[in-house]
Amino acid sequence: MELSNAWDVLCYIAGAVSIAGPLAIIYFYVRTVRRRLKKFNEEHPV
Amino acid sequence: MQAVVTLHWLDYAIIAVYVGFMLYIGFYFSKRKKGFDDYFMAGRGLTAPLLVGTLVSTFYGLDTLFGTSEVGFFEGVSAFFAYSLPYTALYVVMAFLAPKFKEKFPKGSTMQEIALYKFGKPTGVITSIAAYLYSTNTMEMMGIGFMLRLLTGMPFWLGTLIGAVIVIVYTWTGGLWAVTMTDFIQFVVMMVTVGLAMIIGWNAIGGVNAVFDGLMEWTGSLSEATYFFRPGAGYLTPWTLVAYSVTALAVLCEPAFFQRMFAAASPKEIKRGFAIGVPMWLSFDWCVSFLGLLGAAAIGLEIIPEVAANEALFAIVGQYLPIGVMGIFVAGVLACAMSTADSYFLVAGGVIGVDLYRNMINPKADDKKVERVTKAGMLVSAALSITLAFTFERIMQVWVFQATLIVTTALIPVYFGTFSKRPQKKIAGVLAAGFGLVASIVWYVWSNFFGTWSEDWEVFVIRIGNWELWQEYGILIITPIALVIYLIANAAGKKTVDLKEA
Numbered sequence: 001m002e003l004s005n006a007w008d009v010l011c012y013i014a015g016a017v018s019i020a021g022p023l024a025i026i027y028f029y030v031r032t033v034r035r036r037l038k039k040f041n042e043e044h045p046v
Numbered sequence: 047m048q049a050v051v052t053l054h055w056l057d058y059a060i061i062a063v064y065v066g067f068m069l070y071i072g073f074y075f076s077k078r079k080k081g082f083d084d085y086f087m088a089g090r091g092l093t094a095p096l097l098v099g100t101l102v103s104t105f106y107g108l109d110t111l112f113g114t115s116e117v118g119f120f121e122g123v124s125a126f127f128a129y130s131l132p133y134t135a136l137y138v139v140m141a142f143l144a145p146k147f148k149e150k151f152p153k154g155s156t157m158q159e160i161a162l163y164k165f166g167k168p169t170g171v172i173t174s175i176a177a178y179l180y181s182t183n184t185m186e187m188m189g190i191g192f193m194l195r196l197l198t199g200m201p202f203w204l205g206t207l208i209g210a211v212i213v214i215v216y217t218w219t220g221g222l223w224a225v226t227m228t229d230f231i232q233f234v235v236m237m238v239t240v241g242l243a244m245i246i247g248w249n250a251i252g253g254v255n256a257v258f259d260g261l262m263e264w265t266g267s268l269s270e271a272t273y274f275f276r277p278g279a280g281y282l283t284p285w286t287l288v289a290y291s292v293t294a295l296a297v298l299c300e301p302a303f304f305q306r307m308f309a310a311a312s313p314k315e316i317k318r319g320f321a322i323g324v325p326m327w328l329s330f331d332w333c334v335s336f337l338g339l340l341g342a343a344a345i346g347l348e349i350i351p352e353v354a355a356n357e358a359l360f361a362i363v364g365q366y367l368p369i370g371v372m373g374i375f376v377a378g379v380l381a382c383a384m385s386t387a388d389s390y391f392l393v394a395g396g397v398i399g400v401d402l403y404r405n406m407i408n409p410k411a412d413d414k415k416v417e418r419v420t421k422a423g424m425l426v427s428a429a430l431s432i433t434l435a436f437t438f439e440r441i442m443q444v445w446v447f448q449a450t451l452i453v454t455t456a457l458i459p460v461y462f463g464t465f466s467k468r469p470q471k472k473i474a475g476v477l478a479a480g481f482g483l484v485a486s487i488v489w490y491v492w493s494n495f496f497g498t499w500s501e502d503w504e505v506f507v508i509r510i511g512n513w514e515l516w517q518e519y520g521i522l523i524i525t526p527i528a529l530v531i532y533l534i535a536n537a538a539g540k541k542t543v544d545l546k547e548a
Contacts, residue, residue, distance in 0.1 A: 001341060001397075002516075004254075005253075005254065006540035007254040007275070008096060008248070008253045008254050010332070011244060011245075011254075011332070011333075011336055012244075012245060012248070012250045013332060014244060014328075014329045014333050014336070015241040015242070015244035015248070015329075016241065016245070016324075017140065017241070017325055017328075017329035018237045018238065018240055018241025018326075018329045018333055019237070019241035019242060019245075020238045021237065021239050021325060021326050021437065021542075022234040022326070023234070023238070025095045025098055025099070025322065026095075026234065028095060029095035029096070032093075032095075032162075036252035037353060
């Protein structure tokens with residue numbers, strides 16, 4: 001009995017989201033922190 | 047006991063570095079906190095990325111990892127479609143409701159405070175008791191003990207004790223900042239490692255058709271193997287399925303979620319936190335369910351030996367993950383347990399320190415005193431968790447009991463108190479919450495002592511005439527009665543309470 005390849009595709013998508021999701025969140029978090037730091041340094045020059 | 051998976055020294059080194067790093071974060075934040083609000087509410091400055099990490103990792107612990115994979119092992123894809131999807135629907139609901147709680151109670155710290163403000167001290171005390179019992183880390187303590195036994199062969203009690211000590215140390219020292227930062231790291235580790243195991247394992251075994259062949263070998267028939275790919279409810283009765291689905295209502299009155307909502311920088315941040323969390327929860331559920339199914343197929347294909355359902359996940363990843371990555375996976379599993387345990391220890395401490403001591407016993411207490419009482423509450427919770435870990439036999443049994451307790455006690459006062467436009471009567475909160483708490487405890491004690499144990503279903507069954515009631519049905523019976531009690535008492539009652547936020 002042949003099963004639909006959709007199961008394979010969905011498993012790989014779920015695996016990919018599990019890996020890429022947290023990494024994307026780290027990326028956006030770091031980017032936001034860097035922007036805020038840059039803005040803070042511009043507003044408070046040494 | 048023989049270890050199911052053998053680890054390389056490099057794997058152990060990775061696990062040691064991970065645990066050491068978690069402890070370091072606790073000490074780092076202990077030096078930087080200023081006052082109790084910083085300790086318990088992370089200065090009310092949590093933004094969306096940190097919220098996603100702490101929300102996802104807190105709610106998904108070892109019960110999800112082992113429990114869902116165990117259901118996948120026996121029931122196939124219905125582990126995802128029948129058990130996980132009701133929870134996902136309620137995460138979406140929370141994405142809309144959570145900002146409203148933050149707007150209505152901007153200075154709030156805990157869920158129980160809502161019951162206190164709207165229904166008075168007795169309801170505040172009753173919901174606090176339920177929140178404290180709900181927040182005992184029995185499942186996580188059982189899970190850590192079970193996992194260390196699988197990996198090293200060490201006794202269950204020793205593993206449980208080691209896990210409790212590590213988590214308590216960094217939660218004690220660093221508070222919510224430490225919990226949130228460690229949760230974020232733990233969220234990344236647990237998600238990435240489960241995703242890696244899913245892709246590597248599924249590909250190595252040869253995809254869905256190889257999995258199906260393995261299931262045919264394992265079950266011995268085509269129809270049994272086909273059953274694994276039917277998104278129905280498996281072998282469970284419809285009422286048990288409904289009862290399991292109703293436990294998802296715990297998402298709506300989850301004390302750790304409320305602490306994070308109130309600690310968020312703004313309502314917008316908490317909404318984004320939940321919204322981004324939904325695909326994370328969903329993908330994690332899918333991976334864990336299918337890793338369980340993969341384990342059953344791998345036994346059929348003689349890739350792994352015949353192991354128990356809750357050991358299949360480890361056996362299958364131990365088979366495919368290379369040295370080093372296996373160490374990261376074990377760290378991810380530990381992360382699952384620790385991220386949940388630290389949050390609930392802090393919530394349990396908050397029940398004692400904030401809800402009972404600061405809000406009711408000594409409103410003029412200074413920050414240091416409240417922090418000391420909160421920490422004492424955490425220690426008592428740890429002792430209670432370890433004790434209960436030796437009392438219960440199944441992880442799922444603990445979860446259904448705790449979900450029943452919090453849903454039947456807190457859901458009605460918290461939601462009517464927040465969203466109802468009618469005046470809330472003091473007696474309605476007391477009777478509804480009181481009934482929920484007492485009835486849940488009585489139901490579980492009664493079914494444990496006077497019910498009969500069904501070997502087939504592995505549940506306690508109570509027989510009343512021709513009726514057979516499973517212990518799991520408690521939530522279905524008690525919740526509607528508590529609602530009716532609330533509605534009648536609120537219509538008949540006279541005295542209202544509307545305390546202002548502290």
